[in-house]
Amino acid sequence: MRNRIPVLISAFVGIFMILKYFSTAATIKRVADELEQWGVVTLSFSIVLGVLNLIKINLKAVMERKKDWGYKLLLLVSMFTMMIAGGIKWYREETLAQSGDGSTTAIKNTLFDFMFDHVYFPLSATIFALLAFYVASAAFRAFRAKNIHATLLLVAAVIVMIGRVPVGGAIWSGFPWLQEWLMTWPNTAGQRAIQIGAAIGMIATGLRVIFGIEKPYLKG
Amino acid sequence: MNGQGNQQMRTRNARGSEGRTCCFTGSVGHRLFLALVATGWATALSAAPAGGRVLPREWNYIDLEKLPVLIALVLFASAYAFLYYRTKAGRPMRLRRLPGIDAIEEAIARATEMGRPVLFIPGINDIDDIQTLAGINILSHVAYIAAEYDTPLIVACRRSVVLTISEEVVKASSLAAGRPENYIPNNMRYLSDDQFAFTAGVNGIMLRERPASCIYQGCFYSESLILAETGYVSGAIQVAGTANVAQLPFFVAACDFTLIGEEFFAASAYLSRDPSVVASIEASDWLKMIYLIVILVGVALATAAAGLPHSQTILQLVEFLKEIM
Numbered sequence: 001m002r003n004r005i006p007v008l009i010s011a012f013v014g015i016f017m018i019l020k021y022f023s024t025a026a027t028i029k030r031v032a033d034e035l036e037q038w039g040v041v042t043l044s045f046s047i048v049l050g051v052l053n054l055i056k057i058n059l060k061a062v063m064e065r066k067k068d069w070g071y072k073l074l075l076l077v078s079m080f081t082m083m084i085a086g087g088i089k090w091y092r093e094e095t096l097a098q099s100g101d102g103s104t105t106a107i108k109n110t111l112f113d114f115m116f117d118h119v120y121f122p123l124s125a126t127i128f129a130l131l132a133f134y135v136a137s138a139a140f141r142a143f144r145a146k147n148i149h150a151t152l153l154l155v156a157a158v159i160v161m162i163g164r165v166p167v168g169g170a171i172w173s174g175f176p177w178l179q180e181w182l183m184t185w186p187n188t189a190g191q192r193a194i195q196i197g198a199a200i201g202m203i204a205t206g207l208r209v210i211f212g213i214e215k216p217y218l219k220g
Numbered sequence: 221m222n223g224q225g226n227q228q229m230r231t232r233n234a235r236g237s238e239g240r241t242c243c244f245t246g247s248v249g250h251r252l253f254l255a256l257v258a259t260g261w262a263t264a265l266s267a268a269p270a271g272g273r274v275l276p277r278e279w280n281y282i283d284l285e286k287l288p289v290l291i292a293l294v295l296f297a298s299a300y301a302f303l304y305y306r307t308k309a310g311r312p313m314r315l316r317r318l319p320g321i322d323a324i325e326e327a328i329a330r331a332t333e334m335g336r337p338v339l340f341i342p343g344i345n346d347i348d349d350i351q352t353l354a355g356i357n358i359l360s361h362v363a364y365i366a367a368e369y370d371t372p373l374i375v376a377c378r379r380s381v382v383l384t385i386s387e388e389v390v391k392a393s394s395l396a397a398g399r400p401e402n403y404i405p406n407n408m409r410y411l412s413d414d415q416f417a418f419t420a421g422v423n424g425i426m427l428r429e430r431p432a433s434c435i436y437q438g439c440f441y442s443e444s445l446i447l448a449e450t451g452y453v454s455g456a457i458q459v460a461g462t463a464n465v466a467q468l469p470f471f472v473a474a475c476d477f478t479l480i481g482e483e484f485f486a487a488s489a490y491l492s493r494d495p496s497v498v499a500s501i502e503a504s505d506w507l508k509m510i511y512l513i514v515i516l517v518g519v520a521l522a523t524a525a526a527g528l529p530h531s532q533t534i535l536q537l538v539e540f541l542k543e544i545m
Contacts, residue, residue: 022283022289023282024282043346047380049381050379050380050383053408053409068428071424123416123417124414124417127417127419127446128442131446134446134449134474138445138449138470141473141474142472194465195481196508196511197482198465198481198482198485200504200508200511201463201481201482201504202350202351202485204300204485204504205354207293207297207500208497209350213496213500214488214497216353216354216356216488
């Protein structure tokens with residue numbers, strides 16, 4: 001019974017989602033939309049689990065003075081600071097809305113905004129910017145003429161890289177056309193083939209999960 | 221059916237013929253069915269160039285715009301049912317060897333030899349993504365093998381629900397392997413909901429704890445290359461699997477083994493060898509064959525239509541195919 005109830009719930013909700021996709025009946029859409037809302041609400045509560053996990057692991061490391069405990073302390077301090085700052089901002093906006101005409105007005109230049117714009121955003125952009133250098137290092141490692149497939153990859157990559165910059169057209173007028181052809185025809189064909197295979201795999205996996213043939217959420 | 225038709229042909233000829241028999245089927249019912257199908261096609265083809273739709277938009281509360289998907293679903297379900305019962309009847313299963321899946325066990329063995337942990341990331345999307353579910357399927361096998369080898373397993377999650385399910389999966393797999401002590405709660409880590417904060421956290425785990433093997437199985441976006449390159453710098457063997465076409469080139473370039481698209485979804489069948497799951501892989505292959513035939517027919521018709529612009533029949537067929545597909 002302990003294993004059957006989750007499988008039945010999964011099958012019931014899954015079948016309704018499938019019916020919603022194919023059906024134009026208003027009743028089915030209403031029920032499916034309601035089930036989706038339940039899912040959203042349940043997932044929203046789960047953020048508490050993540051925060052508790054973070055606190056549990058990092059606080060234990062700080063108290064036991066494990067290696068790099070300073071960074072873990074910094075993580076906890078940052079997390080609570082942003083939570084408190086965000087809570088204060090929300091409280092001030094709610095108070096303003098209740099004392100005013102009832103409309104929600106965003107308060108600017110708060111501590112939360114400062115930390116978001118001047119701490120979080122630059123840090124996030126920094127990690128994203130690493131991609132540029134990692135692309136170069138990955139390309140340097142991967143584009144080697146070790147065998148026929150690697151040689152094809154190398155030749156195609158060189159043509160596309162040169163064809164996409166103005167100097168490529170200056171070297172040879174055919175480079176821009178060739179890279180355009182490569183990206184439009186063989187590349188698109190390959191991508192579509194992979195997408196078709198992946199989509200069929202998704203259908204198979206989805207049906208296996210919905211009908212309880214595979215129960216990844218219920219191992220044991 | 222063909223045998224019965226032949227028998228009826230012989231009987232009628234022996235009697236001196238009571239009328240012409242169909243060349244490929246003998247029963248009246250089958251001839252009527254074929255006549256109806258032919259009439260339906262003729263109606264469809266004659267209606268297509270009129271500018272109106274061949275099919276209505278809706279029929280009995282079924283959205284006919286999505287009819288091709290419904291047909292594919294029905295075809296797949298039918299093929300699966302047939303293959304499942306055939307497998308249960310004792311037909312041997314055959315799966316092509318996938319180096320990426322074999323590499324998962326080798327990666328765990330490598331980690332055991334080096335005395336370092338295995339790092340597993342089940343993608344960055346939530347549990348409602350089918351790729352995350354497929355990744356968790358693979359996690360259960362990885363956790364089982366890691367428990368058998370007594371190798372620590374670190375799982376890093378971006379979503380809380382995925383963390384909770386991963387904890388249960390690893391706990392159950394360790395218990396099933398007879399090594400419940402291999403499940404270490406502190407190794408199941410939720411890092412952040414933010415994409416790049418999560419990436420930075422995983423990079424930190426890789427550079428500090430130096431896992432010998434990194435396994436990325438699930439949905440990834442632009443952080444894929446950051447993870448793979450940092451894993452390379454830390455000296456880990458890396459096995460990746462995703463259905464995101466845009467991220468596959470990065471994984472192929474930076475990882476040692478990559479499961480591409482459908483291979484990623486077939487991995488759980490390959491690892492478990494469960495007949496019901498293997499039957500679904502074979503049914504997927506059958507559906508792919510049908511798609512291949514439809515694509516080839518469409519390409520041939522479109523090419524013929526381009527070469528013979530005055531042929532109304534071919535033009536009508538092309539328009540009809542475009543509308544139903």
